[in-house]
Amino acid sequence: MQLFPLLLALPALLAPTVSARAETALSDPPVALAPSAVSCGGDFRAFLDGIAAEAKEQGQPASATDSWLTGAWPDPAVLKADRRQGIFRKPFLEFAQDLIGDTRLPKAQAAGEAHAATLARVEAQYGVPRELxxxxxxxxxxxxxFQGDYNTRDALLTLAHDCRRPEMFRPQVMxxxxxxxxxxxxxxxTGAWAGEIGMVQMLPEDILARGVDGDSDGHVRLKTSAEDALMSGGNMLKHHGWQAGQPWLVEVVLPETFDWSLSGLENDMPVTQWAALGVAPRRGTTLPDSLTAALLLPQGRKGPAFLAFQNFRVLLEWNQSLTYVTTAAYFATLVGGAEPVLAGAPEPLLTLEEMQSLQRKLQALGHEVGRIDGVLGAGTRRAVREEQLRLGLPADSWPGRDLLELL
Incomplete structure (x- = not known):
């Protein structure tokens, strides 16, 4: 489970493929205990020496370290995947249709019946409902x-050796x-390209800290034990602040005269205040008056609308892609019996080139948008809303071509 503050990987559920592998390996690299470690890049063999030295300092048995590192080699397919992730450019409705499709809900219902007892244990012990x-x-x-076909050892070492995020992945290697x-x-x-392992995709540090032996066999094995995986996942969510018995995402309808600048995850307000502004549940649900929530418009004012509660923010600790988390949270409501979302008629997403052009313009105006990658992330959304307000456009954080042309 990707419960850490960077978006790393999406399992190949849309189009599973076998990972490409380099044609030659660094066979049997030396694992002598060197006194210092290479911070990033450089000779891979010297890097492995540094890993071995650090493992010794941490008290790991030399036999286990040697066994783990012998035969290790960098995987160029991992670096390629790390630079990719274009799938997250898709807007919410398209992403949800692709990922949920016609089969995911029946599969969830069947899995829920087959593992009802374990799911009940997760809810009783950690407060995380079965549908989530x-x-x-x-x-x-x-x-x-499909749990991923990248060799976990090589993936972690590749990313720890690479200079983009060595400080994040070196502890995972340890x-x-x-x-x-x-x-x-x-x-x-084997597992995901970023080193996540098992049915709910957890990194090694998370397994050490939050892994649960759900089947009581003396081991935490997330690849083969659904009990271990589900209990561990529930434990991780509770650790990140999941509140039992509280909602995470509720679809709502809004009045036509609504102040769109109030939308966005930065604007938490009491539910009673949202209700006073005309925000209402789409069907039947009574909104919890005692809670606060933010108004989420994943595709702007003409698309679906949700109130996102504190538990939704917990899910963003799992994965920082707003589109991915919104889709997962929405799918959980479908599993729980909700009706499909009211799609509306949102404006089309800008093309990759248009989005990159918009990000450059926003950056030139002094906004922090992060990388110029064409992805409508949190920084770009905030900048879009500020410019919409400045230019007198509906401030719903969804960039249209009108904003691009005005800038």
């Missing part, structure tokens, strides 16, 4: 059927060596 756990399980690995020493992570383990 089924949504995560379904989105991460299609209920365990945690993986400890799991290997415990007998819970064979060198042959």
């Amino acid at each position: 756990m089924l949504a995560i399980w379904g989105f991460e690995t299609d209920f365990g059927s 945690a993986a060596i400890e799991l290997h020493a415990r007998g819970d992570l064979p060198v042959s383990t």
Whole structure:
């Protein structure tokens, strides 16, 4: 489960493919315990020496470290995947249709029946409802059927050696060596390109800290045990602040004269205040008056509208892609019996080139938009809303061609 502050990977649920592999390996690299580590880049063999030295300092058995590192080699397919992730440019409705399709909901219902007892344990112990756990399980690995085909050892070492985020992945390598020493992570383990493992895709550090032996066999094995995976996932969500018995996402309808600048995850307000402004549940649901929520317009004022509660923010600790998390949270409501979302008629998403041009213009105006990657992330959304307000446009954070032309 991707419960960490950077978006790393989306399992190949849309179009699973076998990872490309380099034609030659760094076979049997030396694992002598060197006194210092290479921070990033440089000679891969020297990097492995540094990893071995650090593992020794942390008290890991030399036999386990040698076993883990012998035969390790950088995987160029991992670096390619790390630079990719264009799938997250899709708008919410299109992304949801692709990822949910016609089969995901029936599969979730079948998985819910087959694992009813474990899901009940998760809810009783961690407060995470069955529909949310089924949504995560379904989105991460299609209920365990596709858990990734990248060698976990090589993926983690590749990313720890790479200079983009070594400070994030080097600790994951250390945690993986400890799991290997415990007998819970064979060198042959495969998973996602960013090193996540098992049915709910957790990183080694998370497994060490939050993994649960759900089937009481003395091991935490997220690849083969649904009980371990679901209990561990529930434990992680509780750790990040999941509140039992509270909603995460409720579809709402808005008056035509609504002040769109109030939308966005930055604007939490009491539900009673939203109700006073004319925000109402689309069907039947009574909004919890005691809670606060933000108004989420994933495709602007002409698309679907949701109130996003604190539990939704917990899901953003799992994965920082707003589109991915919104889709997963919405799918959980479908699993729980909600009707399909009211799609509306949102304006088309800008093309990749147009979005990049918009980001450059926003950046030139002094806005922090992050990388010029064509993805409508949180920084770009905030900048769009500020410019919409300045130019007298409806400030719904959804960039249209009118804004691009005015800028």
